[in-house]
Amino acid sequence: MKQPVIQFEQFTFKYHSQTEPSLIDMDLTIYEGEKVLIVGPSGSGKSTLAHCLNGLVPFSYKGNMTGNLLIKGTPTASLDIFTLSKMVGTVLQDTDGQFIGLSVGEDIAFTLENELVPQKKMHDIVEKTAKLVDIHHQMNYSIHELSGGQKQRVSLAGVMVDEEIDILLFDEPLANLDPATGKYAMELIERVHTDTNKTIIMIEHRIEDALHIPFDRIIVVNEGCIVADMTPDALLASDILSDVHIREPLYTKALKYHQCLVTEEMQPAHIDTLHISNQTKLALQQKMDEDFSTLTQPRANHTVLDVKDVTFSYDKKKIIDSISFQIKAGEMVAIIGKNGAGKSTLSKVICGFEKYSDGTIMFHDQDIRDKTIFERAKHVGYVLQNPNHMISKHMIYDEVALGLVQRGLTEEEIKERVYETLRICGLYPYRNWPISALSFGQKKRVTIASILVLNPSILILDEPTAGQDLRHYTEMMEFLLTLNRQGITIIFITHDMHLMLEYTNRALVLADGKLIADKAPVDILTDDQIIAKANLKRTSLFDLAIKSGMTHPKAFIEQFISHDRKVRKTWQ
Amino acid sequence: MAVTNMLGYIDKQSPVHKLSGVSKLIIFLLWSTIAMLTYDTRVLLILFVLSLVVFKLSKIKWQEISFVVWFILFFLALNNVAIYLFSPEEGVSIYNSSHVLFEMTNRYTVTLEQLFYQFNITLKYFVVIPAALLFIVTTHPSEFAASLNKIGVHYKIGMAISLALRYIPDIQRDFRTIAQVQQARGIDLSNKEKLTKRLKNVVAIIMPLIFSSLDRIETISNAMELRSFGKHNKRTWYSERPLTKLDYLTLLISSLLFILFMIITFHDGTRFYNPF
The missing domain is CATH 3.40.50.300 (P-loop containing nucleotide triphosphate hydrolases)
Structure with missing residues (x-):
């Protein structure tokens, strides 16, 4: 004993x-x-x-x-x-x-x-x-x-x-x-x-x-x-x-979505120990939804952000090494990669916090090399991971209004724009609250609102869901998706593979300052070479698909994601 | 990332770095004692030259500390102006003679004695500044605490000072990020903005900085407590270095010099060297 x-x-x-x-x-x-x-x-x-x-x-x-x-x-x-x-x-x-x-x-x-x-x-x-x-x-x-x-x-x-x-x-x-x-x-x-x-x-x-x-x-x-x-x-x-x-392992969730019975005897604790019967394999190959669709593609073809051969060095070390990519209006893109790969630095370079040595960055076909941080802020807003790093006012209204006050707008205009932004962000009922009374996720929303009120066409977020459980995470991401549908281009940095898989059509993978991949998340998370280079991990959905003898594992993963989003929406 | 390391430890391979923290602390204390007590220009000049030599030995570059030096020099200038405004005849009364160079008003005359007196004051700054800076930038913060503890300061105080020094670079980094994000919202700290508005804008950056630093403090104090900090009235030190021959030699030379300078300063009953 x-x-x-x-x-x-x-x-x-x-x-x-x-x-x-x-x-x-x-x-x-x-x-x-x-x-x-x-x-x-x-x-x-x-x-x-x-x-x-x-x-x-x-x-x-x-x-x-x-x-x-x-x-x-x-x-x-x-x-x-x-x-x-x-x-x-x-x-x-x-x-x-x-x-x-x-x-x-x-x-x-x-x-x-x-x-x-x-x-x-x-x-x-x-x-x-x-x-x-x-x-x-x-x-x-x-x-x-x-x-x-x-x-x-x-x-x-x-x-x-x-x-x-x-x-x-x-x-x-x-x-x-x-x-x-x-x-x-x-x-x-x-x-x-x-x-x-x-x-x-x-x-x-x-x-x-x-x-x-x-x-x-x-x-x-x-x-x-x-x-x-x-x-x-x-x-x-x-x-x-x-x-x-609480988020359960993706493979058991996939089994459950496909109406397969998961039992203790199947040893579901790890994908490698999981036993799948032939009957289960057949069930997994059934389509879940008739109207299954991937995320909507961006409507416009207009390029909002064009990064060409951008290099940034610090202490003679290249933190960003000749990176090029384009972002179209209305896209939602993830930036991923190992700790210290240059993800945050890249965002800071775009916003003008750091000066790049080589290359060009264009917003709406305009070279922004000589534009100040303030001038760039009209096009691109940056939201830090830690909301406490951004909040400087006591009341929510004042915090969101701060940027407009600095721009010298009239009180009427400010009020109108702040209220509108608070409505979009679901914070209107709290407009007269002190910020200290808010939860972590709500604070984060206030910081997003305080940037959004300046009308940038691109929003860059550093780890928007860090430290939040699945419910708050879903709320945050659905909120970003609403913004995205209203035409705001969204770029976010994340370590969460599922987040990328679920909410984006496209991800930029950084490793040691270089862009090593720029493609669909499903393609990234099933490519062992990229996975190894960027310290990622293959999704267990892929393993499950292979284990069940599927010929099109990617289609299986896409279907899962589409269905999962529908299910989670019902919580709200 | 320009000024990331202000008043932080600067790692170099030099004899000054090799000295143990305790020796450096003792020498620094002796050094500042003599610099504070003496007004003897000869002693001050020798000390000044010596400090330049030690500075050279330490391999610390001027750019690495220039910002702080300018900052202190600004206060030195203020100090000099204030001395003159409040006591324009100080030199005359000290040296008991008066060589008037020219007169501005009845009260404010410029005498050779006053200039000489203020020159000595300035020299004192120039003797202490390099020593203090060198002590801070060549002593590893962890050794710093150990040295303070060794000369009798309670380890909790030593640790608090060393942690504060250690967080300077982190807080500078936070400050930079916060300032940049606020700049994007139009909060300008550059001299394009009026001074009153700039001061107001600083508050918008200080507030988040304070709150995030408080978070930091909570985390670190929990971490320390969970690892038995404060359990006993004493503690041992991982990075305390035993004194080497170099340490003993330097300490001996410094003490001899200290005694010598004290004698020069006090032998004639006045702390001032009088050329007049």
């Missing part, structure tokens, strides 16, 4: 700052050496659960607790955060924000420094731990020089230096990682588990990516309660995930 290491017993927690409890009457036991995945939509209480385990609740975030939480048999109420952090090691979500040391070695050593380990011994332990996660060749690197995957290793090593820790808690380890790096991160966690047999608890809403490695159990949290606690196979065979609006 395995020892329980974590026991929630009728546990309820309410933050002082909130009126409703975030965790309600929770019962949950996790055993020694288990690998457990915790999933749930935004605000479900899954982050609170993690905070209870590592002690941030109640030491940093205050609130009221009732019931019991025992870690290794000791009630946490009787412990302090330092004792807790010796039992539960946490790898935080923000890969950049959590680094304290400047170099790899120093950051790994942080806990040891605080534990008064002598320097000689400390260097030995750090060296040993670095080897464990394979980062020992970069010991003197500054954190900024590392790739996303290497950063993940450093943060893991920083927790593992403390050998007493035998529960590892990962808070959304896959956020901000490109698909291939995410895959390696999961494999690393699996290796650590095999080597050390520590208990692994992971919070993550990208289930398909997390299930790249086997888990013992998945716990689904919704509205503060546990709605499921079962094996991945059993969970994927049920309808629980779609009921709480």
